[in-house]
Amino acid sequence: MILCITHAQDTFTIDRVQQRLEELGYEGFRFNTDEFGTKYRLRYRLHASGPQYELRCGTRTIDARQIKGVWYRKMWDLQIPPSLDPTFVPAFLKEYRNSLHIFLDALKVPWINRMDTDHAVGANKLLQLNAARAAGLIVPQTLFSNHAEDAVRFFDDHGGNVVVKLHGALSKTMDGKGSFFPTTRLRKEDVPMLESLSACPMILQEYIPKERELRIIYIDGEFFTGSLRAPELADWRTANTTLVQWEPYELPPAAKDRVHVLMTALGLPFGAIDMIVKPNGEHVFLEVNPQGEWGMLEKYLDFPIAATIAEKLVNRIEQHG
Template sequence: MKQAGTVLVLAGRFDPTADLVIEELNRRAVPVFRVDIAEFPLRLALSASLSGAAWYGTLSTDRRTLDVASVRSVYYRRPTRPQFPHGMSPEARKIAEREARLGFGGLLTALPCRWLPPPGKAADAEYKPLQLRVAAESGLSVPRTLITNSIGAVHAFADSLSGPMIYKPFSHVRGVVGNQTAAVYTSMVNPEDLAPEDVATTAHLFQEWVPKDHEVRLTAVRDRIFAAEIHSDSPTGRVDWRSDYASHSYAVCEPPEPVRRGVLRMLERLGLPYGAFDFVVTPDGDWRFLEVNPSGQFGFVEQSTGLPITAAIADYLEGTEYD
């Protein structure tokens, strides 16, 4: 059964992943209203009132108007923060941003429709310590992990391992260094090379190195599972495949049934309808969970393998029911 109404897409202005979903919805003749939260309040007007137990009103740009009561689903794909007048003081901007989040964001959250993903649940799921605990509770195999700002704890952890140790950031760290784009990826580390004062500055995540035959990006859309092997033939790509996309080759694969069940159980416990999971597959064929991204990209996998991930997402947003 299909629901009527408009799919509201909240995404940055340039987002190829969101573009794929919108193109599929357009092909199905499903109404779409795309906007970035950055357009509020300067280029996006909001007016809504409560009548009985429902909110009625509009979101309007200079070109289009959305009836908020018509929203059937929301695709929440990394929108950017509200933009305010340049002359606004830092104090006023801070208050205005909080009010925008609670007012504009609160209204959207109050709409009785499905989200992919629900922003609050997605924000919680971004916490790596929570992911790892829930993954283990869900029956997935998780590498030994340390979170610390103590160099002594790092040395003790490294001594307890039977092999190498890696460091990885808690989030995607990107920036500009010397006019060049730079990023921090997973790396092999020797505790003897770490400065105690650097470790002490913040929380760091260290894990045992898991020997790998290849990695897998497993994308789950509710109960649909799409898995692809990622093979990398470069030294950096072997440590973190995100560091060298040019070295990749892909192959569709079928996850073991315990992994499939663990993934679906994990999504249920996190309250997510979608997740982009990363696994290492050891030379012995064991699947080891690394992380899940509640709004991760999928286009590169679909383009390389033909897996119908976009269609599954569109099904969910359109309201198509499937077994």
């Protein structure tokens, strides 16, 4: 059995991966993490022979020893029972999160991706940029600061060709719906607002002229790359979706080699890498999202991403023995 960690609103991608797992002879059990406190139960028992961890959903009980591999797709915020007294919400969240991690930490099996590594890399874009440069990739000049004078100096040093963004995304979706602060081109009239950095540190980067934007899906050495010619915006998700049309793109072998070195160094079998192709053909690394979206590439470009995730995980399980 393979545990597929996701959330209740996830569609398309989870179904495709589970379908391929079944074709390969492995049952995929969908675990909606947002429903853990409302529809699942965890049991831990310490026997003379060792600990026993069980996950229950309805009438079904899964022993941790049955799980041969884990696909870590998404971790979602816990649903809070509407009848729960607000006074007990902090305790509810704390104890259920602890219980969830106790269960997941017990799974000493192959993962794509391991949760601790996934979170560590996803939460540190500066680590990513440094590792990308060490792997031979071109990265933008970057400043992360809460100091207005630093930001103004950076803006001036780059002739006003600067973008600004949050270190962490507010939106969990690829379409930018909901709370969302897009990567934004900084204008001269915006500079006085940099005084507010003391309330919220932000990333400033040199603006990179772009011929194309790339979303590269890396799966254990395999590459699937979609490209688009978005309007001249710093963040394509702010564009009218009718203007955004994905096209297949063949990443040059040298860029593939460097991305492979990067992902190996970061310890990530899977990741969604964002890059820019400059008018002169140079490829510039922006970031890697260990839980990045890829359904649009499978849907519109017919890339076999879901099947490859399933196959790579099964390969790891069988090599693990």
